[in-house]
Amino acid sequence: MIRAAFIICALLLVGAGAYLGHAGIWRESYDLDRSVRAGSPGAGGIIGRVK
Amino acid sequence: MTDVRSINCTSCGAGLDVLGGGRVTTHICGYCGAELATNADYKVLRKFADMPRPVSPFHIGMRGRIKGVEWTIIGTLGMEERWDGQVWVWTDHMLFSPTHGYAWLTVEDGHLTFTRRLRGVGTRVWMSERWVETAEHPPTVKVDGKRYKYYETSNTKVTFAEGEFNYRPEVGQTRQHITALGDDAMLSFSENDGEREVDRTEYLPQSETFAAFGATPPPPPATVHPTQPYVGGAHEGFLARASFGFAALSVVLSLWFWLQPGERALDVRNIAVASLPQEFTFDVPRTGQLTRIRINSDVRDGWAFVEAYVTDPEDRPVFETGRTVERYRGVSEGERWTEGSGGSTIRFRPELAGPHTIELAVSETGKWFGSGIRRDNRAAIGQVGLTVTNGVASGFWTLCLAGLFVAFGLWQHAGRFLHDLRRWSGTDWTDED
Numbered sequence: 001m002i003r004a005a006f007i008i009c010a011l012l013l014v015g016a017g018a019y020l021g022h023a024g025i026w027r028e029s030y031d032l033d034r035s036v037r038a039g040s041p042g043a044g045g046i047i048g049r050v051k
Numbered sequence: 052m053t054d055v056r057s058i059n060c061t062s063c064g065a066g067l068d069v070l071g072g073g074r075v076t077t078h079i080c081g082y083c084g085a086e087l088a089t090n091a092d093y094k095v096l097r098k099f100a101d102m103p104r105p106v107s108p109f110h111i112g113m114r115g116r117i118k119g120v121e122w123t124i125i126g127t128l129g130m131e132e133r134w135d136g137q138v139w140v141w142t143d144h145m146l147f148s149p150t151h152g153y154a155w156l157t158v159e160d161g162h163l164t165f166t167r168r169l170r171g172v173g174t175r176v177w178m179s180e181r182w183v184e185t186a187e188h189p190p191t192v193k194v195d196g197k198r199y200k201y202y203e204t205s206n207t208k209v210t211f212a213e214g215e216f217n218y219r220p221e222v223g224q225t226r227q228h229i230t231a232l233g234d235d236a237m238l239s240f241s242e243n244d245g246e247r248e249v250d251r252t253e254y255l256p257q258s259e260t261f262a263a264f265g266a267t268p269p270p271p272p273a274t275v276h277p278t279q280p281y282v283g284g285a286h287e288g289f290l291a292r293a294s295f296g297f298a299a300l301s302v303v304l305s306l307w308f309w310l311q312p313g314e315r316a317l318d319v320r321n322i323a324v325a326s327l328p329q330e331f332t333f334d335v336p337r338t339g340q341l342t343r344i345r346i347n348s349d350v351r352d353g354w355a356f357v358e359a360y361v362t363d364p365e366d367r368p369v370f371e372t373g374r375t376v377e378r379y380r381g382v383s384e385g386e387r388w389t390e391g392s393g394g395s396t397i398r399f400r401p402e403l404a405g406p407h408t409i410e411l412a413v414s415e416t417g418k419w420f421g422s423g424i425r426r427d428n429r430a431a432i433g434q435v436g437l438t439v440t441n442g443v444a445s446g447f448w449t450l451c452l453a454g455l456f457v458a459f460g461l462w463q464h465a466g467r468f469l470h471d472l473r474r475w476s477g478t479d480w481t482d483e484d
Contacts, residue, residue, distance in 0.1 A: 002285075002286050002290075003286055003289055003290075003293075006286075006290055006293060007293065010293065010294075010297045010456070013297075013452055013455075014297060014300060014301060014304070014449070014452060016448075017301060017304070017448040017449040017451070017452040018304055018448075018449060020445075020448040021304065021305070021308045021444055021445050021446055021447065021448045021449050022308065022340065022444050023339055023340060023341075023400075023444075024340055024341030024398065024400055024443060024444060024445045025400070027341060027398060027445040027447055028341070028398050028399050028400055029396065029397055029398045029399075030359075030361075030370040030372045030397050030398070030399045
């Protein structure tokens with residue numbers, strides 16, 4: 001009983017995660033604070049280092 | 052069935068039951084404390100006085116089954132260990148079975164354990180005080196294929212003795228025991244009159260054993276005994292395995308979502324910044340998924356703020372936002388470094404299908420030169436690129452779910468882990484030595 005309940009709950013969670021992921025719900029990124037400015041290193045991470 | 056006989060104490064005349072077998076050498080009168088030699092017509096050897104009677108739900112004469120064998124309690128010892136201001140007390144009951152000989156039933160903090168001598172093991176396996184004191188890692192021995200790791204060195208003292216014993220208990224004297232703990236039992240190494248003795252202690256099923264002897268069980272122990280086996284939930288293993296399985300499934304789903312290429316709706320390269328602001332049109336064939344706008348640039352030694360204004364098929368604004376694109380170089384301690392990708396991404400969920408418009412503009416720019424980089428008058432940014440992709444999925448939620456499943460699976464194992472920590476909490480081994 002507990003095992004079946006766990007499997008059902010887990011499948012529901014995976015289904016919900018897959019739906020949210022497929023639809024991209026709450027993954028929009030256009031509403032970020034537009035006042036962000038750079039001007040010097042440190043606003044982002046170092047992405048490459050060449051010897 | 053054991054024959055019950057009785058004698059009168061040769062010191063005080065009290066009636067004493069004789070319950071033990073032929074190996075009993077000592078009988079200590081519970082009334083006057085006289086130690087009687089059973090193989091010398093119960094001659095009085097000495098007398099113990101002022102012995103504090105230990106608390107125990109068991110008493111001499113009780114019978115019960117342990118591991119399928121019927122045992123009779125024939126003796127009781129009150130035991131004590133003192134160290135660093137702390138005092139530990141427990142009660143050992145000597146057991147006798149006509150078919151299985153002698154053993155010990157111990158009551159300590161409400162825990163019941165069963166101890167038997169391992170005959171002949173002391174000549175093959177031994178853990179000495181010197182080994183313990185000079186070892187860099189906890190000494191370990193193997194007996195019958197099972198591994199036992201050093202647990203503690205204790206000096207125990209007999210504070211009370213009553214009944215029959217197959218040796219002479221020394222009330223008031225201390226004796227050193229070195230103990231080693233395995234998964235389901237503890238070994239005790241001690242020397243008695245130059246003879247090496249190895250005893251094996253295991254945890255008993257508590258309520259069954261109390262019931263078997265007709266004893267009233269004390270309140271459940273609040274502590275974990277070193278030999279106490281872990282009793283997990285009935286579904287613990289299954290839930291842990293299933294959780295890790297679902298975590299793997301969630302990771303696979305995340306990767307699948309992230310590897311979806313989507314449908315390219317617009318790809319414009321080499322847009323001169325000087326020609327901005329400029330409008331570009333892209334089609335959204337259907338709603339229900341993310342659309343990704345990627346802005347690339349040739350920005351170098353500086354930054355630029357790119358503004359994007361998107362309108363839907365009915366020319367209503369969807370959003371207006373801005374992104375900094377940046378890329379810096381420099382030399383630090385002889386190493387070249389770069390920072391920033393020169394690009395940025397915007398994601399949104401279109402509410403209407405049809406042609407959308409994006410207006411791009413660069414509103415601000417700036418230069419920044421890292422150390423070791425020659426300054427120039429070149430503009431920070433010259434060109435931008437724009438790609439729009441429909442039907443984009445996100446693996447974020449399934450990855451979160453994977454984390455959740457892993458945490459749940461680990462939590463299923465945490466009970467055993469914490470139990471083992473508590474079992475070993477009494478060890479006196481310290482790695483600093």
